[in-house]
Amino acid sequence: MAKGAAELDDLIHQRVRLGIMSALAVSESLTFNDLKDLLEITDGNLSVHARKLEEAGYVDCIKSFEGRVPRTEYRLTDTGRRALEEYLNRMEGLIRTTRGS
Amino acid sequence: MAKGAAELDDLIHQRVRLGIMSALAVSESLTFNDLKDLLEITDGNLSVHARKLEEAGYVDCIKSFEGRVPRTEYRLTDTGRRALEEYLNRMEGLIRTTRGS
Numbered sequence: 001m002a003k004g005a006a007e008l009d010d011l012i013h014q015r016v017r018l019g020i021m022s023a024l025a026v027s028e029s030l031t032f033n034d035l036k037d038l039l040e041i042t043d044g045n046l047s048v049h050a051r052k053l054e055e056a057g058y059v060d061c062i063k064s065f066e067g068r069v070p071r072t073e074y075r076l077t078d079t080g081r082r083a084l085e086e087y088l089n090r091m092e093g094l095i096r097t098t099r100g101s
Numbered sequence: 102m103a104k105g106a107a108e109l110d111d112l113i114h115q116r117v118r119l120g121i122m123s124a125l126a127v128s129e130s131l132t133f134n135d136l137k138d139l140l141e142i143t144d145g146n147l148s149v150h151a152r153k154l155e156e157a158g159y160v161d162c163i164k165s166f167e168g169r170v171p172r173t174e175y176r177l178t179d180t181g182r183r184a185l186e187e188y189l190n191r192m193e194g195l196i197r198t199t200r201g202s
Contacts, residue, residue, distance in 0.1 A: 005120035
């Protein structure tokens with residue numbers, strides 16, 4: 001029952017990372033600055049959490065240049081989309097159980 | 102949009118604390134050992150997180166004796182129940198938005 005919480009993917013559950021994953025689920029790709037503005041977090045905070053998601057294979061990070069300005073773009077990988085889907089399913093289950101009172 | 106994640110009550114969002122709150126939502130009260138068995142966590146881990154919830158006024162901790170054996174019981178306060186309800190509502194909103202893709 002309450003064990004449901006322990007089964008939530010901790011890589012996604014952390015609030016900043018959940019925000020990143022959720023944002024990328026509804027946009028094909030977002031730049032570093034898009035995400036920073038959307039989540040209202042610092043560069044450092046976003047970097048750390050985006051890197052964790054990248055290392056898990058949940059997001060791809062594409063670096064390029066617009067003229068001379070470096071541009072970092074993120075998108076959800078298929079693995080990330082599946083992991084997010086599973087996370088949402090488990091969270092829905094937990095909500096249902098908790099509301100069942 | 103993705104800001105939804107930032108609006109989740111961090112006191113409840115942490116996985117162990119979410120497990121505690123969720124378990125207490127469906128039981129009038131649970132002992133320390135009930136919670137420990139249910140969540141499959143160590144004494145130390147449960148103590149730390151239960152205390153945080155107590156300090157926030159989300160759970161009440163009632164200490165008593167059964168014969169000579171100390172007994173610690175937890176229950177959700179009204180404040181805790183309202184905070185959990187709000188957390189679940191926000192999480193449902195975030196799930197809806199994320200699935201809206």
